[in-house]
Amino acid sequence: MHSNKDTPPHNPTAERIVIGSLLKDSSVLFDVAEVLKPEHFFREIHSKIFRALLEICSTGRKPSLQQLVARIGEEYEDGKSTVHLLTAIIRDAERDEILSPFDFLEDLVDDWARRQIANAQKWIVKELGKKDKPPQLFLSEINERFQEIGLQSQGQPVKTLGDSAKRALANSMRAHETGEVVGMEWGLPTLNEVMGRILPGDLGFIGAAQGDGKTVVGLQLCRAAQITRPVAFFQLEMEAEDMARRELAGGTDLSVSQIEEGTYDMFSIQALQREQELLSEERVYIDDRPGLTFEQFRDRCIQLKRSQNLGLVVVDHLRLLRATKRFSNKFDRVEWITGEMKVLAKTLGIAVVALSQRTRTSQRRDGWAPRLDDFDGGSSIEQDADWVLGLARPETWLKKNKPHIPAGVDPEEHHEFSKWLKEMKDHKGKIEFHGLKRRKGDLIVRDGIFDGRAGRIYEV
Structure with a gap:
């Protein structure tokens, strides 16, 4: 305006x-x-x-x-x-x-x-x-x-059921003839199974405790989705170069610290250059402006939709997105933002994915499995989301909840410790994908492999 x-x-x-x-x-x-x-x-x-x-x-x-x-x-x-x-x-x-x-x-x-x-x-x-x-x-x-x-202010034409059926059939026939299906995949078959395809107009949430892989999943999603349409990643926690170092590390045998400090040999330089060239060919745009407001986020999405035919955006993360409007508390602010995100997704015909952290209260609960109301945004996420994916790394939770062994007691004879030790071995290096809300299909849980050093998630 x-x-x-x-x-x-x-x-x-x-x-x-x-x-x-x-x-x-x-x-x-x-x-x-x-x-x-x-x-x-x-x-x-x-x-x-x-x-x-x-x-x-x-x-x-x-x-x-x-x-x-x-x-x-x-x-x-x-x-x-x-x-x-x-x-x-x-x-x-x-x-x-x-x-x-x-x-x-x-x-x-x-x-x-x-x-x-x-x-x-x-x-x-x-x-x-x-x-x-x-x-x-x-x-x-x-x-x-x-x-x-x-x-005189009805800003959208009405649609007939027949017109909508015509468009649905056209998409179905195109998928039948060409194999091209509407929407985007996650980049991992297991996540496709847990959540289904991501469709234009979707508002989705990926929730996890700090360090449990939500940024990794969000970025892997972007790199998979950019094959279909350009994508944007709004990074409110770190700088774009930090993200790039993670991706360079993920595509090579180097750690992020080695890349940052330049401690590698000539063979590694060639590997880094190949990975950099690969990343340069991908249609992933990053906005790392600090203190981003929802209004700035919306304007950038509109601009990228017009100029690049944007298909998907990821926001890392929900709690850090500000608003120029005043609210009496953070719950009202988040509720307004999630509602506006849903409107933006439908208006532009793009998928909007917001990352959200688990609350500290939920992390003190017995067991690592996330619930729908565990994340910052709570009821507004449950209300506005088309789908919600919860992530959990049992190994991280178990390390924080190691049983106390009384002095003089043999650890091998301590029942709780033995049980804890077995769970640590069973879940070492694993990440759980919890379907907490989805459009269709059962809510299921599946495992993946989490490689923290490379910043990657793999199939089991």
């Missing part, structure tokens, strides 16, 4: 994108017109172009520059060339092929509604000065005005 205290809310860029999309391809004009009306545009010339398109297409003809100019006029806004403007808008639209007019309808209608509310406010102030108008009549007129604004 481009505005200041003297300018009504408006978004000329969004208006131009919508007009350009329709000039390039008018086949969706009447679908757009179910929501958008000429009066919704802030710039008069955009309103005139939209009205002219409707008039021409209503006659069954395909719009041409000559027909548009005949209805709009050869000049606009004190002598500017209409043909030059239309040509420039079409050129921009052909360059930005991935942009759809439907992505911007809600923004334009919202801005129009805000302008109407501001106008209504001015009218109310003016009418308050009329002492002869009965209050009940005044309230009735106010109600009518705001009801009309509401009626």
Whole structure:
């Protein structure tokens, strides 16, 4: 939105994108017109172009520059060339092929509604000065005005069940013929089994205690998903170079500290260069700005969707994402953020995955298995998530809960210690994947191998 205290809310860029999309391809004009009306545009010339398109297409003809100019006029806004403007808008639209007019309808209608509310406010102030108008009549007129604004502010066209079935069948037929299935895989067959494919519009959460592998899983997910669509990783805990060192270590036999300190031989240099070249070919974008707000996160997602056709984003992690709005407590803030994340995922048609830490209280519970309400965000995660994956490293939990052996007692004869020792051996190097919520299928638990040195998770 481009505005200041003297300018009504408006978004000329969004208006131009919508007009350009329709000039390039008018086949969706009447679908757009179910929501958008000429009066919704802030710039008069955009309103005139939209009205002219409707008039021409209503006659069954395909719009041409000559027909548009005949209805709009050869000049606009004190002598500017209409043909030059239309040509420039079409050129921009052909360059930005991935942009759809439907992505911007809600923004334009919202801005129009805000302008109407501001106008209504001015009218109310003016009418308050009329002492002869009965209050009940005044309230009735106010109600009518705001009801009309509401009626004209439906920012999304309705969908018929038949249209939705048509799209579902088209996706199914494409999968049948080409083997291309909608959505993204996790990069590990076991995780695909536990959680299923990640779909556009999903809001998912990966929850774990600190050090139990949620960042590793999130980054492995990104590297697997980028094969299908570009992805973005919002890193709020560490810098991008720290993440890169982890990935370089994972692709070589070196540790992160060796890479950081430069303590390796010539053969390792070649391995590092090969891994760096591989990473350079992948479509993984990292935003490591400290103190990131949800509004900044949302704007970056929109920008990457428009410029790169973004498919998935991962946020590490939920608790560190701030908000410019004020809230009475952190629970209300997180609830607002998760709700807005769900809206963002559906609006842009991308998958949004937030990492969340287990609360300290939940980690003091007997047993390492995570529950749905264990994570920062609690009930809001349970409410807004399409799926939730919980991670647990039993070995870590067991080390923190080693049984106390009384003085003089042989450890081998201590029942609790013997049981603990067996569990340590059984779970050494393992990570558990707990399906805590999913769209379809049973909630199951499976094991993986956690390699902390390489920052990788492997199949058992």
